[in-house]
Amino acid sequence: MTLLDKQPSTVEAAPAPVGAGPRPARRRGGGSLSLRVGLALLGLYLLAAAASAVWTPYDPREVGAGEPYSPPDGSHWFGTDRLGTDVFSQVLAATRLDLGITVAAVALALTVGAFLGTVAGYYRGVADGVIMRTLEVLQAFPTLLLAMLIVQAVGPGTWNVIAVLAFVGLPEYLRLARAEILSKRGWQFAEAARLAGCRPWRVAFGHLLPNSTGPLLAYTSINAAWVVLVTSSLGFLGVGIRPGEPEWGSMISRGQSGITSGEWWISLFPGLAVLGLAAAFYLLGDGLNDAADPRRRR
């Protein structure tokens, strides 16, 4: 990760294309609207995650915190479920798990994908062939099913879910890193590093990779949105997440029967939570892409 943090500003320093014409001044600085809305939303979720670690209105696992199936009111903002557990407290508590899984899976996929992509792009040859052909096979699987299949095989548990989501999300990072390295390996700064006596791995990981972080970092946000959605899908299907764990998808699943029998609040609120977090990441990704690619900057 330290490698990737080194030059965060390279993407912004890219010059505007010649002949692009004058830009309206109102959008300079502060980033695009998507970026700001995305960051604000994400901040809200981080706050909720942090707050829920020390305080929730009720214990999110407490059975009988209120009457079973009581609709939203002043004392239970999001109502209660079948066992009388407070839905608002559960939604808050689940933020930690869903956000935690997302951050961990994305970080893992980014690290491993950047490493393998750099190897494939810089050394090419056999390593590249093997890595790319494997990717092609993996990408022929429907992703959700592949994730389910592996989670079933390795068994339930938060860390297993993280590893599987990282594995399934890895190919895109690998492709991005490989493409960047392939296109830059002949550039002068790489040549200069080689002439200065750097070993190949140092040229690849010390010089090329740090100069290729823009697209990778912009993609992390899009990937994060996807991880949020798949995590909740796995929870909804009852795969991977341990039953009883406060997780948005499994909460939606527990409230599913309530949809037709009138207790709509049990599924509604956790779904909104998923929607908000995924939207935050998509908006952030849009904003980052705009910032990384001056042609798209408005």
Place this chain on the structure above:
Amino acid sequence: MRVARTVLVRVAWVVPVALGVVTVTFFVSRVLSGDPSELFMPSDADQRLRDQIRASMGLDDSLPVQYWTFLVDLAHGDLGTSFTTGQPVTTDLAGRLPATLELGLVGVLIGLAAGIPLGVLAAIRRDRWTDFLIRGVTVGGMALPSFWLGLILILVFSVTLDLLPGPVGRLPIGTPEPDRVTGFLLVDSLLAGEPGLFGQACLHLVLPAVTLGVLILAPVARVTRTAMVEALQSDYVRTAVAMGAGPARVWFRYALRNALLPVVTTSGGVIGFAFSGAVLIEAVFGWPGVGQYALEAISRADYPALQGFVMYAALLYVLVYLAVDLLYLVVDPRTRS
């Protein structure tokens, strides 16, 4: 000649990828937790009976032998027999495929018919409120968990407004299906001369198809907008405008035609997604398609069924992307070299 060679190489490449997919599925499904033969064991089965049942399911051979048998059967078009339904997997899949295709086809049509115009509109009205509204809708559409959207639509249109049927599948419970000709209820009900049944099938299709449509609309509109914005900023559009071409001519004849390339790629992706059984949507609406079949197969460690489904889905993706690549050759002369 060069085109022919490109096509040939591209088509030939399908074979090793398909073989890879088959192999990965085989070995991953073998390590699935749970022994499928447990389903068939009487609770008081002794060791001999256990061995017999396992042998009859072909589970007593070593893995390499099982793999070889599997490949040989596959070469004969035999996907094996499902452990749960006791029928050949090909029969099971063929029986369920029409439901998935019917839903997928209508969903894709809704998604493309709404997504492409929305994307074009957003690009034309860039940075005005129409654009912001459409972009908001597309981000929302991409961030929606499909299963939850399905539930909310059921809540609003079926439970609260009582306009559409609930999540009971393709027809009201207890209604016999029309004589099977194509398996598509919309077609078969008309062939059987039963307009009432056709109406029922339509009503039951609305909510799942709209759910799928929203899921498809979002990425399509987004890609269309991005490509269209890029096209509208290009030199050829500027030239066309300078030469006095009217807006409609510029938008649709010049810009949109060039912007459609990335849209074709995205459409390929969503078609693959929709036709391989939008697993979650099928689960929420009780839709008896191949996606549900796969879900059940995973939870019951039904290897043959799972392998059959994955083969189908993977092959579908490979073929769809092959079609996209070939379409590119037709649409974009630059890719021919």
